[in-house]
Amino acid sequence: MATTEVTSEIIGSVWKIVKSQGDSVAEGEEIMILESMKMEIPVEAPVAGTLMEIKVAPEDSVEEDQVLCLIES
Amino acid sequence: MSFEDMLADLQAREEKAQAMGGPERLARREAQGVMNARSRIDSFIDEGSWVETGLLAVSSIVPEDRDKTPADGKVAGFAKVDGRTVGVVANDFTTKGASSSATNMKKIGHVKRVATERGFPMVFFGESSGARMPDNMGAKGMGVNLGNDPHQYIRNRESPWASAVLGQCYGSSAWYTCLADFSVFRKGAVMAVASPGLASFAIGQDVEAEDLGGWKLHERVTGLIDRVVDTDEEALEQIKQFLSYMPSNCSELPPTAPVPAGSDDGAARILDILPDSRKRGYDVRKIINCIADSDSFFEFKPRFGRTVAVGLARLDGKTVGFIASNPMGKAGALDVAGCEKATRFTVMCDSFNIPLILLVDTPGFVIGIEGEKQKAPGKIMNFMQALQMCTVPKLSVIMRKTYGQAYLNMGGGRNSDDVVAWPTAEISFMDSHFATEIVTWGQDASEETKQAIREQMDKDSSAYDLAEIYGVQAVISPADTRRYLIQQLEIHQLRLSGGIGKHRMSAWPTTY
Numbered sequence: 001m002a003t004t005e006v007t008s009e010i011i012g013s014v015w016k017i018v019k020s021q022g023d024s025v026a027e028g029e030e031i032m033i034l035e036s037m038k039m040e041i042p043v044e045a046p047v048a049g050t051l052m053e054i055k056v057a058p059e060d061s062v063e064e065d066q067v068l069c070l071i072e073s
Numbered sequence: 074m075s076f077e078d079m080l081a082d083l084q085a086r087e088e089k090a091q092a093m094g095g096p097e098r099l100a101r102r103e104a105q106g107v108m109n110a111r112s113r114i115d116s117f118i119d120e121g122s123w124v125e126t127g128l129l130a131v132s133s134i135v136p137e138d139r140d141k142t143p144a145d146g147k148v149a150g151f152a153k154v155d156g157r158t159v160g161v162v163a164n165d166f167t168t169k170g171a172s173s174s175a176t177n178m179k180k181i182g183h184v185k186r187v188a189t190e191r192g193f194p195m196v197f198f199g200e201s202s203g204a205r206m207p208d209n210m211g212a213k214g215m216g217v218n219l220g221n222d223p224h225q226y227i228r229n230r231e232s233p234w235a236s237a238v239l240g241q242c243y244g245s246s247a248w249y250t251c252l253a254d255f256s257v258f259r260k261g262a263v264m265a266v267a268s269p270g271l272a273s274f275a276i277g278q279d280v281e282a283e284d285l286g287g288w289k290l291h292e293r294v295t296g297l298i299d300r301v302v303d304t305d306e307e308a309l310e311q312i313k314q315f316l317s318y319m320p321s322n323c324s325e326l327p328p329t330a331p332v333p334a335g336s337d338d339g340a341a342r343i344l345d346i347l348p349d350s351r352k353r354g355y356d357v358r359k360i361i362n363c364i365a366d367s368d369s370f371f372e373f374k375p376r377f378g379r380t381v382a383v384g385l386a387r388l389d390g391k392t393v394g395f396i397a398s399n400p401m402g403k404a405g406a407l408d409v410a411g412c413e414k415a416t417r418f419t420v421m422c423d424s425f426n427i428p429l430i431l432l433v434d435t436p437g438f439v440i441g442i443e444g445e446k447q448k449a450p451g452k453i454m455n456f457m458q459a460l461q462m463c464t465v466p467k468l469s470v471i472m473r474k475t476y477g478q479a480y481l482n483m484g485g486g487r488n489s490d491d492v493v494a495w496p497t498a499e500i501s502f503m504d505s506h507f508a509t510e511i512v513t514w515g516q517d518a519s520e521e522t523k524q525a526i527r528e529q530m531d532k533d534s535s536a537y538d539l540a541e542i543y544g545v546q547a548v549i550s551p552a553d554t555r556r557y558l559i560q561q562l563e564i565h566q567l568r569l570s571g572g573i574g575k576h577r578m579s580a581w582p583t584t585y
Contacts, residue, residue, distance in 0.1 A: 009379070009401055037404040041354040 004047050004071045008062045012036030017058060023051045031069060034062060049073025090128045090143040094167025102167070108305040110148045110165035113198050113239070117309045118152035118161070125150035127180040134175055134208040134218065143168055147177035147201075149184045154196075154313060157321055160188035162249075163198040166240055170202030173245050174209070175218045181245070182222055189231045192322030196312060197236040197253065199246030203267070228252050230424040230579040232322040235315055237308040238262045238298065241282075251297055252583050254421050255315040255373070257308045258298040260288050296377035296410060297584065314371055318385040318392045320425055323579065326572045327392035327427055332366050336555075339363035343551035347497065351473060354400040357432060358382050360472070361395050364430075364555045370395070373418060378410030379403075380439070383418040385427070389559045394422035397432035398483065400473075407479055408439035412452040413585040415482075419459040420578045428466040428562055433483040434473040436504055455585055457482050464574040466490050466565035468558055471498040471536065471545065485544070491561045493554075494536035494545045505530035 015035040019025060025045040032054075034041045045051075049071040056068050074082070093099060093109060102109055108116065114123060130145045132138035146168035151160055162181050164171035171177075188195045209219040226248060228234070236253035238246070242264040250256045250264060258264070265286030272278045272285065284290070291298040302308050320327045339362060346359045361370050365386035372384035379402035384395055396415050398405035407415075422429050438444070438453060460467070460482065469484030471494040480500065481488055494500075502508065509526045518526075536548045549557050566572060 010403070036354075037406065038352065039354045039400060039404040040350070040352050041401055 098167035110163035122153035145177040149180040158193040160184040164200045172205030174205040194233040199242040200240030201246040203244030233319040257311045336366040340555040357397040357399045378414035380411040398435040409447040423463045431469040431484040437476040498536035501534040
């Protein structure tokens with residue numbers, strides 16, 4: 001089993017979390033949507049697996065490279 | 074001495090030179106999983122193609138060093154890579170830290186000169202401690218030895234240069250990396266003007282090597298590096314891949330490659346990637362992958378200046394350069410780093426006869442004090458001037474937004490040879506929301522008034538409005554983009570010069 005950190009590509013805030021802890025995700029599947037510069041930026045699963053932990057909540061500010069969630073695969 | 078003895082003597086000298094800094098030092102590197110200068114060359118080149126120059130060279134400054142400086146610490150020569158000739162300089166860190174001195178600088182100069190005059194690429198495997206001491210100390214060190222070559226750092230881009238940062242890179246290894254058209258950095262290596270030790274002694278700055286010149290700094294902050302990898306082997310592979318797109322010199326066309334099966338299938342998937350909402354971001358690299366030949370996109374600086382994605386790729390087997398707004402970064406608004414990246418890439422492509430394709434979805438330039446402090450207007454004009462001086466074919470595809478000066482920077486207004494738009498395109502001076510706020514500034518306008526102004530501003534900003542005044546040459550379905558671009562590249566071939574551009578920026582800097 002390997003754990004993959006899903007990180008933010010941008011500085012912004014969390015607009016909407018689409019998936020829940022424990023959900024299975026396919027590679028490329030949308031996990032959450034960030035907001036930055038009035039744009040909605042999707043965060044997609046880099047690998048398929050199970051969403052083990054979501055480390056942010058809606059309206060949280062996020063920094064570039066901040067870990068948003070963990071996927072176990 | 075008999076002929077037999079003479080040949081035995083020659084063989085002994087060669088073996089001593091090939092032994093580099095000795096078995097103990099080589100074993101230590103091997104234990105750390107780090108290749109040495111000669112194993113890097115062996116791994117990089119076509120088997121049996123190595124032609125070394127200066128194998129028997131040694132230190133010519135300090136007599137006591139003659140027996141301690143096999144090949145004078147820099148292994149140089151010529152070889153074939155995928156059947157094409159290249160010049161190679163590999164630093165042997167086990168020999169006096171591959172420091173620069175009189176003899177080895179003559180070796181580098183020779184290989185560079187031959188590569189330039191005979192028209193083939195130069196490859197540097199960087200790992201050097203800087204200028205050798207005491208060789209370069211004092212008036213004689215400087216006046217006779219270090220840098221007494223007025224052509225040493227001239228880049229006229231006659232042939233492609235690539236460099237790998239594979240260890241400590243101070244001095245020449247850093248300089249040649251910065252002058253290269255493509256650079257790759259192995260994690261754990263360091264590239265800086267001077268070592269952390271010198272920074273500590275000279276200015277009292279205690280800094281870790283990684284912070285001073287590690288991969289994160291160069292990948293994300295300075296942008297001096299094009300790719301970062303985990304191992305030496307990957308670094309060498311990346312250079313090979315880069316060279317596969319490039320002509321051997323500026324007077325040749327880039328090589329062609331077979332078109333992978335399924336390459337025509339991707340364009341139909343573009344609409345699955347392009348969001349319905351104009352407010353939704355997407356990764357433009359997925360769109361590039363749909364347009365280019367399968368698996369051919371080779372990105373430069375993926376984590377620097379991420380408002381724009383640039384890289385080499387193939388379209389119908391021919392090398393092209395993509396410059397694409399990336400809405401995943403700052404909504405695709407061009408920032409200083411993005412402009413620097415696009416400028417450098419434009420100059421490289423133009424210098425080596427590589428057509429450019431611009432994919433456009435930008436709300437303009439990033440504004441605000443940070444950009445101004447970083448000379449944003451100058452950076453915008455560098456990019457603009459590069460695009461206008463470019464003489465290779467340029468094609469622009471307006472995918473969604475293209476506003477203001479950024480419209481021109483991304484090829485609009487006749488700054489590309491052909492501009493095509495998708496039906497999703499929006500063309501204006503700026504977003505109507507911002508424009509309305511500006512024209513109603515200080516007027517206490519009602520929301521109804523603002524809405525009416527916004528609607529007025531939004532008129533005449535569609536792809537069809539631009540097509541009516543021939544501001545775009547066509548409006549096409551995204552699924553037709555690959556076919557359209559292949560046709561346009563055929564039309565815009567530089568037939569009068571055999572495909573060779575004018576290279577008006579070949580002497581432009583390699584760093585902005």
